[in-house]
Amino acid sequence: PSDRRNGRPNMHLIYSERLPIKVHPLPSVTTNPLSVVHVLLVLAKHFFTTPESIPSPVYEGSFSTETRSVQITATTTINALWKCGFFGKGSLSRSEPAWLQTEKNRRGLYLKGTSEIVTGKRRKERRKFKLDRQRAQLKALEDQLRRERGEILEEPSADQTNESQSATAVKEETDAVDIQPSPVADAALLSTEQTDSIEVLDQEHLQLSLEEAFFLAYGLGVLRINVPSTVSSAAINGLESSNEATEASQDSYSLMNLFRAHSYFPPAPIETLSPDDPFLLQYITYHHFRSLGWVVRPGLKFACDYMLYLKGPVFTHAEFAIVIVPNYKGVHWDSEDGQSSKRYRAKDWWRMHCTNRVQSHVFKTLVLTYVEVPEPSVIKEFQEHRDVGGLLRQYKVREFCIKRWTPNRNRD
Amino acid sequence: MADIDEDAVPPSGQPGVEVDLSEEAQDFRFLANLLNAGSQHKLPKRGEKDFEPDATQMQTSVLEASRAAMEDALSYTRVHRGKNRTKAILDYGGCGAFVEKPHDRHFMTMGRWTGGQIWLAPEEALYLLERGSLDVQWPPDLLPGDEGAHGAGEEDTVPMSLQAAYSVFIGMGQSLERPLTMEMYSVYAHLKRLGYIVIRAGIAQVEGPTTSPPARTTSLFSFLAERRSRSAAASLEKRGIAGPLVSPGLYRSYGASSPIHRLTISNKMLDDIFHLLRIIPSHNPTTKPTDTPTPPYFDPDQTPDPDALSITFHVYKPSSNYSKRSPPPPDYQIAVMSARETTVPSLAQLSSLLASTPYAPPPESMPLYQRLKKGHRNVILAIVDCGIVSYLTASDAGFAIEGIQWSPRKRGPPFKRSGGRKGRHRAAKPTGNGPR
Known part of the structure; x- marks a missing residue:
């Protein structure tokens, strides 16, 4: 395929990678018998020199407390993260750096x-x-x-007008x-x-939101996040403070705690964090849709939490606007203590209609994404076992599409 | 990259833009035409809306004409004509009204035969009375003795005024599932005026389709796919403690594999990247909705949850072949909610409401976006705030099963792929079945 199409760059070629992981597909088998040979050749080649899909060395980013984001300064990394899956935002541009x-x-x-x-x-x-x-x-x-x-209007002749x-x-x-x-x-x-x-x-760097950064680090394993030693203090790391202050990069457990603490302002101490932290709810939703293959971008400008793109913003407009609705599940949340510790209340219909109006005006479909919030005991387990996957599996996601229905237009 | 879209919003008024005509002001001059030329049955057209006074004589005269037309329309006296007069008697205990000799074509779709008479639900009686098609009479036994002492005959009943009808019928219906509320009546009257056939859910026994998805036929493919996903789930249980979910190694594809790949796959070869990433449980709309388990703290002696939502009306399009005797499955199902007394429903409310609607999966030929929007079940929420009704469709979208790279039906036969250009919803890369 050529790298230009109708005089424009071929987007399908530039953005062919869906994630910053390189895949090595086998060539397709056609009616031509030689194609089988080609496949065998590639297989043999891969057998002797196995290519690596994860970039090596992994990309580096640094956590910035002031902006609550992870910053990427290396140009090659910026390009890779943007072109493969549309991660991050240029600090001086509206999206692509x-x-x-x-x-x-x-x-x-x-x-x-x-x-x-x-x-x-x-x-x-x-x-x-x-x-x-x-x-x-x-x-x-x-x-x-x-x-x-x-007054008598003279009909002016055509050329006069x-x-x-x-x-x-x-x-x-x-x-x-x-x-x-x-x-x-x-x-x-x-x-x-x-x-x-x-x-x-180039004065610009790429800034990753916390959920993007965590997805790249924990989900894909392609990003190492360096945290300034002043930030990674014992207060945030929780029970164990054995981490040496000099150690820059962090494991997933500490990163999760760090990001959860920083989803509040000022950063909340570790003891007060609960299962309905902004970061946890956002990450659950982000990870869910990313793992289904959607390109997920922040949706603040559209009055929602995220926008879903089918292949990416350069190919199609976003079709779905995600609004997260936390749904508390368990005995604890129904008790009086639990009720008062909920950070989210049910939305009233006016607010809901506001969001939906905006979406229908910009031709998007509102998707209410209910995230089942487990009881606070799961956080204790998480602190004990340091099991990030185990924590994420405690949540459950369900989506509903919401659309205005006009009786006038649905009669026949 | 939300920004790219923001500039692409076309100016309103273009064909694609959703314009709700019901929200525009009526041009009442057209009503005058309708009244004057009664023989010509022409539907009025809508006028153009002016936004501010522009001091022209023309605008003023148009406004005057409109006002006069509206006054004419409102002052028109409606009478029951002798022949077409339909009488009904209030049935206070049975919550409704009995019609004796139904003349009107309205009764094709309204009311219910009981013992040689037609019984009308409160909203039906109120609507017909308000419309001028029905003359509801007070039953003789409710009247004070001396007035009812005229002896037998037609004269011993007294017609009900519109005000009285509202105060009697709204709130009536203790024997029905839900008494009639003002919100319910607003929705009922609105849809009836637009020509829809509206039946209270629970009154007519609708032979609905099954509300749960059919048992899936197990083909070899689906069997293997299921086994694979189950084993995948088991192997996923222990993954992801400290990450990364995608461990270093060689990967051949991002998404789902070709059919041949799925046949030969073993647990060790779960090498699709997106597959490895899926660890957050999500809802599958094709599964049978489980009855919401009663939580231990819930008192079983209690009456049903007062917050529970239920379908209020079954709605049929005007063109549908509705028959009272054997009502077909409804075109729409509407749950009426009060905007001031309720909030956006909780997951439990919405999922049990949807579980009571028929299972109607989107056709496979539909494009991805439309399939997601239609969902596997859907319900219309009518949110009423003091007579203003806003309708919202809520549908059970199958994001988890429509995952772009997942659905095997989007894939052609494994050997006919031309490579290079990808289909719209296909996985990014063709895949093979070789060893790693």
Whole structure:
């Protein structure tokens, strides 16, 4: 397959890996008998030199308390994590780390569109369309008023109207330029002023949300997270404080505790953590949908917890908007103590309709994801056995799609 | 990358945008046309909405005309015409009303035959009375003695006013499953006016389809697949204590394997990455809903859970072949809820509500998104706030079984894959069955 399609980069080739783990598939067998030989050859090759799927050495990231995220600075790692499964967000971009390209573009060094530029162009076009429409409406109104005042409207000949319209249009356009200097003009100005050989340093890093980082570290085992020794203090590590202060990377158990503590602000002490920690609920949901093969991205801008993409944001729009609904299960939560220690209450219908309205306006389907929260005793077991998998298996997930139903449209 | 979408939202008013016409203001001038030209049965069209006064004479006159039309429509006197007059007598003990000589075509879909008479549920009687199609009379024994002393005949009953009907019928129905509430009546009347056939659940015995999924036929494939998933679950039990779930090694595919792969797979070869990642239990909508076990702290002598939700109405499309004698399975099932007294239902409420609806899995030919949205069961929640009804469909989405890389039906025969371009929902890579 070619690396460009219809003059655009072939996304299927660039983003062919679904996770940052390299798979080595066998070639497919076709009607051609030689293909069998090909398969055997590959098998033999793999037998003698077994390739490794997990990247080696594993990627490195560092936990940052201030931003409550894990930061990746190595460019190759940033690329790998973004291209294979769409993990993280550029610290200076809205999603894909594209600051360097945008910056070069702005300085006129590099003429290739980033998504931000494309969006900017589209916004401008839309604004022009709206201005035109408004102008037409105003004109119709004026005509009506004049007609009612008894003024005789001369039906202007076709070319006259065109002329006057284009005149106003030109005027408006010049106004618009005055108000908002276009970035293109800006870039042109800069490029003429400055000499071409400027080295632009990449100021951007990739930031992983805590659940993304934990998934990469615990689930896939492709990321080592270094934690500053000041953070990994005994208070957060819990019962055992035998970890040397100098040890940078952490095991899954400590990471889980660290992230759970940091899902509160200020970070909560380990004794107060409960099974309905924000981090635990988010991670359960994140891991669940990731393990089903969806690309999961944060959904704050859509008033939900996560957005689900079928293959990734470069291929399709998200179709599903996930809202987490904790569902407390067990005797403890029904007791008086348990009731008061719940961190989530049932949502009222107004809030639910708000979210659903937003989703139907942006053509998404709201998915209520109920997460069954087990009793607090599971946390004690977790502290004793340090069994992360055992803890995760105590939760259960169930999804319901919610959609508005309009009686008018479903009659036949 | 939520952001990419945010710019792609087309301006409202485009064909795809969901426009709820019922939320727009009526243009009452069209009503006037309807009244004046009674012979021409033309449905009124909707006018365009102005958002602010623009000081034109035209707008003012349009507004005036609309107001006049509305007043005309409201002041129109409705009378019971001699021939079509249908009388009913309030049946206070039986919670409803008895119709003696049903003339109206309404009775094709309303009421129930009992002993040579038609018995109407409270909402049916109230709706017909409000519509002007029914004349409900007070029963003679409820009237004070001296008024009822006229002797036998038609004259000894007194017609019921609309106000009286509301106060009698709302809250009535102790012998029914649930007494009629104002919320229920709002939903009932709304759907009836739109032409739907609405039957109270529990009144008519609907020969519903089975509510649980059929026992699956065990083919060799499904047997092996099941065995595999069971053994996989067993082997997963001990994994993931400290991670990673995906241990280092050689992997040939991300997702599910080809059929031949599934046949030859053994426990040691569970090498699909997504398979290894699945450790969080999730709901499978194809399984039979288990009766919610009574928790130990729940008093068995107690009446059923007051918070439990239940289906209120069975709804049929106007075009459906509904027959009162043997009602077909309903097109929609509606649970009425009060917006101010209830919250978003808990998992137990929603799952037991859905368990009472028929099992209707989405057809296999449906695209993935639609299959997920339709779900294996669905119910409509009608949330009512003081007469305003909002309908929401809740469906039991099978995310866990529709996992993109899981479903074997999405895969073609193992040897005809052309490679290169992938199908929309396929696994990313073709896979083989070789040893590791």
